[in-house]
Amino acid sequence: RKEQEASLPNLVQRLEDTVSKEHFHLLKLIGKEADRFGVSAYLVGGFVRDLLLERPNEDLDVVIEGDGIKFANVLAASHGGSIKQHDTFGTATWTTPDDMKIDIVTCRTEYYAETAALPIVRSSNIHEDLTRRDFTINAMAMSISEHSFGKLLDEYQGIEDLKAKKIRILHPISFIEDPTRIFRAVRFAVRFGYSIEKETARLAQSAMSHLFSLSQQRLRQELTLIHKEATDLEAYYLLDTLNVWKTLFQKELPASSWQYAERVFSQSGHTVFHMLTALASPLSNWREMIQLYIMTAKERVFIEQLNELKQAPIEEVKSIGELHRYLYAVHDETLRFYLLDPTQEFHTHLDDYFKKRQEMSLYLSGDDLIKLDFKPGPHFRDYLFELEIKQLNGEISSKEEATRWVLEEKQKAEANHL
Ligand code: ATP
Known part of the structure; x- marks a missing residue:
């Protein structure tokens, strides 16, 4: 453990380098208040992953072990600004007096009543919150509580997988619980140039029949997200190795x-x-x-x-x-x-x-026909369409020829009417 800690980057420094000065101070302030209020505060998931990878990430949410909404209200009461609550999700957005916005989220556990159904959510602790996540590299948290600011929680060896460039699920029924993770695995593999760990790939293959529990719209959305990140056909081949195409088609x-x-x-x-x-x-x-x-x-x-x-x-x-x-x-x-x-x-x-x-551009237009004394009407389309065909065939190759042809046609039509 000592060795691992020694090889860890200095996350506090990274954070300071990544976010704006104002945001850094805001996080420090939230951490201090968290200690005072008796809750723990973390940065979690994609943000921490990208911090370790030194990639930009604007998704700065604070996860609270305890009542996030109450805590957000405490922040606003002590420091001003306003709170917008989203009670069903246990989330609140704090708009600070300097007009910075930050989401305060309550740690949660999700139960899947049915596979691929919307999960039932209840508040929990940080360990349970990390356990519900998709991949080891997305299941790390960094404490921002004042007493342990910058401490990394990595219970699933996310760091190791970042180093080994592997996408790995946390438990064997992960894909069955939520088959969209199959697409997320491909998306992250493509984005970072990682491979899907062998057992994870095998479990994805054996969860293929569960793709049908997702709506077509959802499938399409997930494929669109992958497509947006694809720079070549690699993502499509990767989906093939997981048997996605064979299953969908x-x-x-x-x-x-x-x-x-x-x-x-x-x-x-x-x-x-x-x-x-x-x-x-x-x-x-x-x-x-x-x-x-x-x-x-x-x-x-x-x-x-x-x-x-x-x-x-x-x-x-x-x-x-x-x-x-x-x-x-x-x-x-x-x-x-x-x-x-x-x-x-x-x-x-x-x-x-x-x-x-x-x-091709047509030698004559509707206006030309009017100038040639044609009465405007639906037959214009017929003349112009026939002209198009003749031009494409090379039978008419100048404006004069086109004019001659339409005038002849007009005469024929008039003769037929007499
Ligand atoms: P991106 O850069 O694409 O936003 P991200 O990792 O931040 O990457 P999000 O979709 O914003 O991805 O999700 C945020 C975090 O929530 C993830 O890092 C992961 O921990 C968790 N998460 C998202 N979707 C799932 C899922 N289907 N199953 C489990 N955990 C998920």
Whole structure:
């Protein structure tokens, strides 16, 4: 223990270097008041982890062993400012007279009445509070009570795991209690470049069936958080080694899923939904699977258009202009995505169409038609659409030719009406 203490960084110094002078003094003051009031005060979890890693973290909550809300009121009574209480969570926000805000949280224990249900919470001591946490590196506390300011509580060898760069759960049923921890494990592994400890990974794999106790929305949220931190496909592969994709998509992903995902990831503007679609795309039931994760109207359109594209008789359509009849309503985003599909072989044709469609500007506009004595109306769209097709086919290649063509069409239409 002596040796370990000797190798510990000076947390007080770290804290002083990390937070503002005002916050440092505020923490000191809270610690002093905690001693006076007979409670213990700690910094806990992600903040302590990041302090040890020398990473910035703005999430400065004070955890109180005792009644946090009462203590917060004592602080405000002695030093001014105001308190906002959140009774159900045992939390209070103290806004100091200098307008600093700090959350005062009561130590708690969580019981899971059902797995993945919202936990039932009761106040407890710091040991129980740490026991309910997800990983050893997130289960450390630093005392800010005056008599032990800077003392680290590390009952689960979090320091060792930080050094070994390991994500490790605290007890074997952790993932069953809360399957979102499976995603959190991946997120932290990716963020810090750590590995998921072997037994932890095995327990995650054996908890896979519990993913279904999470709502699709929750799953999607967790995947989005991972995606936001991913700089390459590593996170997606890591989820694969834990069998997440096999579980969510009900099948092992083929190599083409990964090829597709790599291509999509290298494009700017990719979202987690694009990635999920790319991974699922080669599966026969891809649409059924991916539909579960749709969250916006735009995504619904994207999937419907992608489905249409997959079924469009693209190979049989001979000219680019004709292709436009099928695909004019398909958004650029969908076409661009579809063109990355490694399982499709007719890309040159479609690629050509997409390029021309993007580059093309129509020789005539609705205003031009009015100038040419056309009566405004819904038929404008028909003329302009036919013109688009002719331009794409190279049948019309100047404004004069376009004008000549519409005037001829107009004459034909008038003749038909006579
Ligand atoms: P981040 O930088 O992403 O905010 P963090 O560790 O602070 O990282 P939070 O989600 O803010 O993450 O959670 C704060 C702390 O609460 C964690 O460090 C962990 O101790 C605990 N915690 C959060 N979610 C869970 C969970 N699902 N199960 C157990 N403990 C959790």
